[in-house]
Amino acid sequence: MSPILFYGVPEGCSFGSIVALEWSGLSYRLCRVEMPEMVSSDDYLRINPVGETPSLLLEDGRVISESMTILQHIGARAISTGRGSAQGSEGFDRLNQMLAFLNTSFFKAFGPLWYAFEHPLEPQQKQALAAYGIAAVEKAHHMLERLLDGREWLVGNGPSLADAYFVGIARWNDFHKVVDRQEFPSLHRLYERMQQQPAVRFAHAIEHRQEANSNGGFLGEIDLAEALGLLKQAA
Numbered sequence: 001m002s003p004i005l006f007y008g009v010p011e012g013c014s015f016g017s018i019v020a021l022e023w024s025g026l027s028y029r030l031c032r033v034e035m036p037e038m039v040s041s042d043d044y045l046r047i048n049p050v051g052e053t054p055s056l057l058l059e060d061g062r063v064i065s066e067s068m069t070i071l072q073h074i075g076a077r078a079i080s081t082g083r084g085s086a087q088g089s090e091g092f093d094r095l096n097q098m099l100a101f102l103n104t105s106f107f108k109a110f111g112p113l114w115y116a117f118e119h120p121l122e123p124q125q126k127q128a129l130a131a132y133g134i135a136a137v138e139k140a141h142h143m144l145e146r147l148l149d150g151r152e153w154l155v156g157n158g159p160s161l162a163d164a165y166f167v168g169i170a171r172w173n174d175f176h177k178v179v180d181r182q183e184f185p186s187l188h189r190l191y192e193r194m195q196q197q198p199a200v201r202f203a204h205a206i207e208h209r210q211e212a213n214s215n216g217g218f219l220g221e222i223d224l225a226e227a228l229g230l231l232k233q234a235a
Helices: 015-024 067-077 090-109 111-118 123-148 161-170 172-176 185-195 198-207 224-234
Strands: 004-009 027-034 055-057 063-065 217-221
Touching (some): 004 015, 015 198, 015 217, 027 224, 067 090, 090 111, 090 161, 111 172, 123 172, 161 172, 161 198
Parallel strands (some): 004 027
Antiparallel strands (some): 004 055, 055 063
16 A cells, blocks of 8 residues: 545645655555545544644554654655655754744744634634734744745755745745735745746646646545545554
8 A cells, every 4th residue: 555645625734745745756645635524524533533634644554644744754765865854964953943933933824814714703803813814924924034044945955845845835825815925035936936846736736636747656546435444454
């Protein structure tokens, strides 16, 4: 059995894990999880009791979750590709630090906006949440611009797992229309550069159910019922 990534749509942060798998050269399959309906269903809760994506079902039947864990797992299995680094190395520490920032400050900044979008609220509550979210997103963009400091990539001299995770979150700004990304030149250039990556174009096509051309080890999609059957067999 090849690993199966459970990815959330629309706009799931699992986008970065799809990109990472494409880069890795590992054989893998994908399972689409519609949010919020499927992700909170009893069937998916058997995969991930927290009811979040992404999750990764491994060959031995283990399931791991949380983007940082999945990205580091992929990186550890694909060190030869240059996307990950050995634990304990300077490269690993730099990657882990950047992933931690993206997973907390950058990801978290959009939380109030998503909550206001997804939940019925009184107008004043929605307005207050939106204002808080906008301020947080602006601050996070300023912080990431400083961390980039004019460099082309977040970590090292080429695209890394951090850039894969970044591009899946940064697109939320287009959805919520918070900041003009061009006001953050290094961040803007990174985002546009990532759009040219074949793995990013592949992930976009997968999410939108368009023709998707894999340059990696993609073996096709699988539905949740079939994935649960494989999980049961592996148990």
